[in-house]
Amino acid sequence: xxxxxxGNPNSGKTTLFNAITGRIEHVxxxxxxxxxxxxxxxxxxxxxxxxxxxxxxxxxxxxxxPFTSEESIxxxxxxxxxxxxxxxxxxxxxxxRSLFFTTQLLELxxxxxxxxxxxxxxxxKGIVIKTEKLAEKLxxxxxxxxxxxxxxxxxxxxxxxEVCGKGQEAPFRGAVDLDSTDEAAVEAVDxxxxxxxxxxxxxxxxxxxxxxxQTMQDAADRIIAHKYxxxxxxxxxxxxxxxxxxxxxxxxxxxxxxxIIDSFQGRVExxxxxxxxxxxxxxxxxxxxxxxxxVVGFLPLIMxxxxxxxxxxxxxxxxxxxxxxxxxxxxxxxxxxxIIPMILGTGCAIPGVMATRTIRDLRQRRTTAMLxxxxxxxxxxxxxxxxxxxxxxxxxxVGPLMYFAGIAIIIIGALIVKNIxxxxxxxxxxxxxxxxxxxxxxxxxxxxxxxxxxxxxxxxGTIILVCNAVVHIMQTFTWSLQVVEEGMxxxxxxxxxxxxxxxxxxxxxxxxxxxxxxxxxxxIAKENVVGTLAVVYSISNFIxxxxxxxVSGAGDVASALGLTSVSxxxxxxxxxxxxxxxxxxxxxxxxxxxxxxxxxxxxxxxxMGYTVAYLVNQIGTLITTGSFGDGVIPGLLAVACYVGxxxxxxxxxxxxxxxxxxxxx
Amino acid sequence: xxxxxxxxxxxxxxxxxxxxKIITDRRxxxxxxxxxxxxxxxxxxxxxxxxDIGADEK
Numbered sequence: 001x002x003x004x005x006x007g008n009p010n011s012g013k014t015t016l017f018n019a020i021t022g023r024i025e026h027v028x029x030x031x032x033x034x035x036x037x038x039x040x041x042x043x044x045x046x047x048x049x050x051x052x053x054x055x056x057x058x059x060x061x062x063x064x065x066p067f068t069s070e071e072s073i074x075x076x077x078x079x080x081x082x083x084x085x086x087x088x089x090x091x092x093x094x095x096x097r098s099l100f101f102t103t104q105l106l107e108l109x110x111x112x113x114x115x116x117x118x119x120x121x122x123x124x125k126g127i128v129i130k131t132e133k134l135a136e137k138l139x140x141x142x143x144x145x146x147x148x149x150x151x152x153x154x155x156x157x158x159x160x161x162e163v164c165g166k167g168q169e170a171p172f173r174g175a176v177d178l179d180s181t182d183e184a185a186v187e188a189v190d191x192x193x194x195x196x197x198x199x200x201x202x203x204x205x206x207x208x209x210x211x212x213x214q215t216m217q218d219a220a221d222r223i224i225a226h227k228y229x230x231x232x233x234x235x236x237x238x239x240x241x242x243x244x245x246x247x248x249x250x251x252x253x254x255x256x257x258x259x260i261i262d263s264f265q266g267r268v269e270x271x272x273x274x275x276x277x278x279x280x281x282x283x284x285x286x287x288x289x290x291x292x293x294x295v296v297g298f299l300p301l302i303m304x305x306x307x308x309x310x311x312x313x314x315x316x317x318x319x320x321x322x323x324x325x326x327x328x329x330x331x332x333x334x335x336x337x338x339i340i341p342m343i344l345g346t347g348c349a350i351p352g353v354m355a356t357r358t359i360r361d362l363r364q365r366r367t368t369a370m371l372x373x374x375x376x377x378x379x380x381x382x383x384x385x386x387x388x389x390x391x392x393x394x395x396x397x398v399g400p401l402m403y404f405a406g407i408a409i410i411i412i413g414a415l416i417v418k419n420i421x422x423x424x425x426x427x428x429x430x431x432x433x434x435x436x437x438x439x440x441x442x443x444x445x446x447x448x449x450x451x452x453x454x455x456x457x458x459x460x461g462t463i464i465l466v467c468n469a470v471v472h473i474m475q476t477f478t479w480s481l482q483v484v485e486e487g488m489x490x491x492x493x494x495x496x497x498x499x500x501x502x503x504x505x506x507x508x509x510x511x512x513x514x515x516x517x518x519x520x521x522x523x524i525a526k527e528n529v530v531g532t533l534a535v536v537y538s539i540s541n542f543i544x545x546x547x548x549x550x551v552s553g554a555g556d557v558a559s560a561l562g563l564t565s566v567s568x569x570x571x572x573x574x575x576x577x578x579x580x581x582x583x584x585x586x587x588x589x590x591x592x593x594x595x596x597x598x599x600x601x602x603x604x605x606x607x608m609g610y611t612v613a614y615l616v617n618q619i620g621t622l623i624t625t626g627s628f629g630d631g632v633i634p635g636l637l638a639v640a641c642y643v644g645x646x647x648x649x650x651x652x653x654x655x656x657x658x659x660x661x662x663x664x665x
Numbered sequence: 666x667x668x669x670x671x672x673x674x675x676x677x678x679x680x681x682x683x684x685x686k687i688i689t690d691r692r693x694x695x696x697x698x699x700x701x702x703x704x705x706x707x708x709x710x711x712x713x714x715x716x717d718i719g720a721d722e723k
Contacts, residue, residue, distance in 0.1 A: 275668045284676050458686075465683045469676075 001051045003042075003160050004078055006105060007089030008098050009060030010435055011156045012117045014038075016089055016147035017057035020046055020157065024565050033173035037073055046154045049161035053652060056083065062097075064104040065186070084158045086112045091145075092122045093436075094131060095205055102138065107170045112140045119144040119567065121436075128206040137200050139169040148441070160435035172196045197266050221320065225434075230324030235400065237317070241308045242399035243379040246385055250301035257300050261293040279476065279483065285471025286538045288465060294534030295527045298382035299453060305381060305453045309346065316349040316435045318343055323432060332411050333418030335359065335365030338368040342410065343376040346403075347452070349584035352377075367417045369591045370601035371410045373580040374608075376402050378452065383575055387532050390561075391399050391568040402576055409577060410606060416604075425458050461524060462642060467521055468531045475517075475536055494536070507635020508574060508610070509617035510567040519574065525581050537561065566620030567629070569612040578609030614639050 004012045018024060021040030042053040053502055058074040065075070079088060088105050090098040105112050112136075116122075122129060135142040145152035174189035176182060223229055244250070268289060272281050321343065326336025337359045345352025352372040355471045360367040361526040376384060380402075388398035474494035478484055484492045490499070502516035509515075518532035533539070563571060579602055581584055589598045614635045619631035 023701050209676065272672065273668070277669050277670050278668060280672045280676065284672060288679060462683045462690075466680060466687070469680050 001161065002054045002056060002083045003087050004056045004083035005087050005089055006058050006074055006078055006090060006101075007117075008062055008094075008101060008116075010433060011060065011089045011091040011098065012147045013089045013199065014057055016087075016115065016117065016145065016153075017055055019147045019150050020153055022209070024447055029381060034259055039079060042157055044318065046157045047161070048154065048158055051161055051164075053161070055087075055158065057186055062101060064101070064108075078105065078110065083110060084164050087115050087156065087160055088112050089115045089117050089147075090367070092116045092118050093127065095129065096197060096201045098202065099138075103172045103193055105196065105248050106138065106140060106168060107173055109168050110169050111160075111166050112138075113145075113159045113163060113452045114138060114140060114142040115145045115152075117145050117147055119152070120149055121147040126208045130204045130541065134200075136641065137171060137204065139171050165372050169199075183221060207512035220437060221434070224317070225323045226322045227324070227327060228477075232322070233467065234321055235404070238403055239311065239396065239400045241305065241312070245301055245305035245308060246388060246399050247396045250304045250385075251389070252554050253304065254297060258293075258297045262296060263294065265289050272534055282476070282538075283469065283472055285467050287535055290466045291468030291472070291531040291535045292465050294444050294539065295382055295464055295531045296457065298530070299456060300302070301377060301385050302381050302456060303449050303453050305421055306378065307445050307449040308349070310448040311377055311442075313438040314438070314440035315654075316437045318549040319432060319434050323434065328411070329414070333421075334364055334368060334414050335361070338364065338414075341368050342375050342407075345372040345377060347378055347467045349375075349377045349580045350587045352576075353584060353587040354511065356591050363417075363421055365593065366592045366597045367414055369588050370417070370597070371413045372408045373584055373588070373605065374409045374413065374577055376576050377526070377580070377584075378456075378609075379581065380576055382527050382530045383522075383572065386533075387568055387572040391563070391565050402572070405573065405612075406576070408611065413604065416646055416650065420646075435618060439561050456527075459527065464527055464531050466526050467524055468535050471517065471521060471532050471535050477606035479513040505574075507618070507629070507631035507638070508570050508573075508613040509621065510563060510571045511630070512562050515561070515563075515571060519571075519578075522575055523582055525583075526575070529575050530569050533561070564621070564624070566624055568616050569620065570617035573616055574609050574613035576609075577612050580606040607646075611639050611642060 004018055017038065017040065020042050023038070023040045025475075038057040039056055039492040042055055047053055058077055064079070077083070086105055086108075088102050090102060102114060103111070114128065114130060115323070131142050131144055140164060143152055143156045143159050145156055146478050147153070172193060174193065176185040176189055180186055211338050224233060226233075264406075267283055273282070288510055291390050302589065315579065322336050322339040325339040329336060338356075340358060341352045341355040343352075344355050344503075349372060352375065353369050356365045356369040357374065359368055384399055384402055392398050471494060473495070475492045476484060477491070477493055478491050479493055479496065489495060490513070494517050498513040498517035498520060502511050502518060503515055504512040505511050507520075514533070514536040517536060518529045521528035521532045561568070580588075587603070588601060592598050592601065618628050618635065621627070
């Protein structure tokens with residue numbers, strides 16, 4: 001038996017799905033977190049029917065007639081894939097809004113069980129719902145549930161098993177079919193449907209207005225979502241998140257963690273002894289263990305950061321950030337919905353890019369998919385933490401600066417795309433249901449953090465391990481498979497591949513082949529930047545920066561990598577603002593659905609990363625030393641070329657532009 | 666000599682294990698090991714989205 005979980009956004013479908021299947025899918029206290037369907041088997045202890053029950057979690061939808069592509073996943077699944085039962089998750093605190101979709105589902109003829117979810121909140125608010133009467137009026141089973149507290153779940157599954165194969169009566173049937181394309185007729189039916197739901201709710205719900213609680217929520221929103229105060233509040237919140245994860249708590253945990261890794265490495269070194277070939281010993285100790293542990297050493301910092309971000313999501317703050325950003329994004333041709341992919345992109349660019357499907361306008365969707373990877377993702381955190389720790393003495397401002405630089409680039413990028421596409425002023429409306437503030441669930445945040453940590457470790461033990469081993473072998477041998485002699489590192493396979501790229505990076509202040517190699521491996525996975533630096537410089541511990549002092553043989557930590565603080569900042573920004581990893585690039589390609597837009601996006605990202613790094617390096621060097629850095633003229637030519645192309649595209653004649661956009665679409 | 670062989674085998678086993686994990690994951694539909702969203706991609710949702718985009722454009 002297959003059951004579909006369908007309901008409005010933020011009605012708790014994924015929390016219910018996780019509770020009944022035992023899976024750990026990402027949940028968030030805001031609409032639009034789920035953009036793809038997910039499947040899992042219902043846990044045996046909840047299933048007393050003896051049948052094998054498979055649950056399918058669907059993206060939230062307000063109507064069976066889809067407006068956005070993730071709504072169309074829900075619509076096409078319930079209509080075309082014929083689930084045996086639909087569990088309609090209804091937010092019991094907003095019955096009036098939720099039952100519109102319920103009445104449409106009931107028209108499909110598939111047995112429906114209504115899960116009256118968030119029932120604990122209903123009781124807290126003093127709302128009374130006459131469940132039996134509601135069931136009678138809807139002509140279907142209604143079960144009170146609280147998926148967050150795992151209440152009513154076995155009753156819900158039992159009800160689903162009971163109605164399987166029994167058909168479904170509809171309490172309301174419109175004069176026209178749900179598939180009708182007659183807009184006027186559909187509108188008339190929708191009005192009738194709303195009236196039916198209104199009458200129904202007034203019969204089954206007794207709502208006591210809790211003005212004090214409303215006022216507190218509203219008062220908080222008046223400050224947090226304020227059009228001017230909202231931005232500095234967001235800046236302070238992000239600063240605190242970084243300060244706690246990268247400066248206060250994170251490094252303290254990382255020190256302890258790195259101590260364990262170091263002692264493991266020491267033990268392996270002791271076991272190998274002097275009888276083992278130095279080549280094999282170096283491959284194992286520096287290439288494999290050193291490279292992987294350099295990346296894994298940042299795990300505590302990342303875990304603390306994700307824990308804090310999960311708390312912010314869960315308490316309802318992130319939904320307010322979307323509202324705050326809406327007015328600014330609208331001005332540059334995006335919508336408030338664009339902020340949701342960007343916030344999701346701080347975890348991983350892939351779900352961020354996938355979440356662009358919630359945006360209805362095609363140009364806005366593609367622009368958002370192009371710009372979302374500019375938000376530093378979790379994989380870039382080790383790179384940020386490394387450079388903040390090594391070159392800026394663990395300064396708390398480096399992390400937030402990268403995020404705000406990402407936002408600034410997104411705004412500039414959106415303006416550029418808007419001008420290239422020659423879009424006139426368009427009225428876009430962003431309606432977002434603001435979830436109530438609540439005390440964030442520590443357990444939920446811990447699960448989210450552990451899930452990400454698990455994936456991080458798997459990545460370190462597979463892709464990053466293999467990459468580091470390959471990098472180590474490539475830097476140990478020449479093309480004629482001779483071992484590279486001491487002092488002749490430039491003859492290695494790795495150096496010969498990376499050197500041409502390093503030449504192009506001289507104007508950016510980091511023309512060493514080692515740094516170019518690290519940037520290149522970063523396209524496989526961004527954590528590889530740290531892993532490769534560890535391998536090519538034979539450093540396994542990036543957390544304890546005293547080790548750098550030993551390696552460089554001088555008090556200047558930065559000299560270990562041959563970078564000044566300015567060029568280190570440029571290198572960090574180059575790695576953050578050039579295209580993301582290949583997996584995210586693949587997601588961009590799929591979501592954009594246009595080769596022209598895709599290649600334009602890749603070119604735009606490369607150009608933006610190069611330009612930002614060039615400006616940071618040259619202007620920074622001028623300020624700190626009084627003269628420009630190396631390669632100022634060739635770099636200026638490259639940047640001018642990039643800017644020139646953008647300016648040409650932005651100001652070309654209207655006719656050509658329109659044709660170009662049409663072709664791109 | 667035997668020490669080198671043992672270390673060589675250990676290194677080979679570690680790398681082979683990592684490669685085997687990547688390959689088995691790929692066979693299970695996990696295209697990017699370590700990506701928390703890899704299963705969504707392999708479920709074909711992105712591909713189905715392309716159809717949706719196509720429908721919108723029409």
